[in-house]
Amino acid sequence: MDSALQGKTALITGASRGIGRAIALKLxxxxxxxxxxxxxxxxxxxxxxxxxxxxxxxxxxxxxADLSEIGEIHRFIEEVKAAHSKLDIFVANAAATAxxxxxxxxxxxxxxxxxxxxxxxxxAMNAFKPIMPPGSKVITVSGIDTKKYCFNHGxxxxxxxxxxxxxxxxxxxSAPEKIFVHGVNPGLVDTDSLKVYFGSSxxxxxxxxxxxxxxxxxxxxxxxxxxxxxxxxxxxxxxxGETLYADGGAGFLMPVFSQK
Ligand SMILES: NC(=O)c1ccc[n+]([C@@H]2O[C@H](COP(=O)([O-])OP(=O)(O)OC[C@H]3O[C@@H](n4cnc5c(N)ncnc54)[C@H](OP(=O)(O)O)[C@@H]3O)[C@@H](O)[C@H]2O)c1
Numbered sequence: 001m002d003s004a005l006q007g008k009t010a011l012i013t014g015a016s017r018g019i020g021r022a023i024a025l026k027l028x029x030x031x032x033x034x035x036x037x038x039x040x041x042x043x044x045x046x047x048x049x050x051x052x053x054x055x056x057x058x059x060x061x062x063x064x065a066d067l068s069e070i071g072e073i074h075r076f077i078e079e080v081k082a083a084h085s086k087l088d089i090f091v092a093n094a095a096a097t098a099x100x101x102x103x104x105x106x107x108x109x110x111x112x113x114x115x116x117x118x119x120x121x122x123x124a125m126n127a128f129k130p131i132m133p134p135g136s137k138v139i140t141v142s143g144i145d146t147k148k149y150c151f152n153h154g155x156x157x158x159x160x161x162x163x164x165x166x167x168x169x170x171x172x173x174s175a176p177e178k179i180f181v182h183g184v185n186p187g188l189v190d191t192d193s194l195k196v197y198f199g200s201s202x203x204x205x206x207x208x209x210x211x212x213x214x215x216x217x218x219x220x221x222x223x224x225x226x227x228x229x230x231x232x233x234x235x236x237x238x239x240x241g242e243t244l245y246a247d248g249g250a251g252f253l254m255p256v257f258s259q260k
């Protein structure tokens with residue numbers, strides 16, 4: 001086992017499913033104790049806890065909080081601080097939104113989307129920085145919608161663009177404490193959120209989206225986790241403030257000229 005992360009503690013928001021779950025498994029495989037955040041899916045969180053303990057022998061703590069609510073953000077932060085006197089890695093992964101055209105967006109959609117992605121990140125960073133030792137890593141998870149127009153993604157894309165900006169700003173403002181802040185912007189990843197987004201046309205959409213990448217498939221969650229593990233390593237220190245963009249080459253393809 002690569003013991004570089006042995007004895008470190010990683011908090012991952014939205015870890016019960018999808019990308020967050022894959023990140024928890026990867027960091028645990030490198031020796032990290034894991035703090036799982038989830039919204040309400042206790043069964044999935046418990047399943048992950050059992051798997052992390054039995055496969056990797058790491059310690060696990062769990063925190064449930066709906067981060068779209070300000071009061072819940074504060075409770076979550078206080079509970080994490082009460083349970084952990086030290087955090088070495090903080091992965092801001094959780095996200096949710098109302099997938100709608102911008103013309104149909106209402107005030108509460110804006111508040112909830114920004115609360116999860118932006119407000120939580122700022123309040124958590126400010127609360128956790130004092131318990132993050134020098135060399136700690138913060139990883140934000142952005143989305144392809146900041147780079148490409150995705151139907152009904154306008155609000156989430158705006159929140160993620162803010163998150164990428166905050167990644168750069170916190171990298172500068174956390175440098176005196178030697179805390180590194182990185183981002184990852186994966187391409188299309190096959191998770192529950194794609195199923196929610198596409199509904200009954202999920203399989204058809206997945207087949208179409210797969211054609212849009214040179215490798216003819218979507219990115220597996222485990223590949224996103226590999227990128228996060230790299231960013232958590234010392235090798236990535238000088239990428240401070242950067243959001244790593246990984247779409248498998250999809251963005252380079254010119255639609256008509258790239259058809260096989
Ligand atoms: N899937 C993609 O194609 C893709 C591509 C690029 C970037 N991303 C980004 O990657 C991250 C993870 O996406 P995913 O596809 O893995 O998501 P997912 O499978 O839908 O999982 C969402 C996670 O976030 C939690 N969550 C949902 N609503 C929440 C709320 N109101 N407050 C707090 N936590 C909440 C869920 O908890 P429960 O299980 O308790 O509901 C779950 O752990 C997101 O930031 C997403 O924008 C995804």
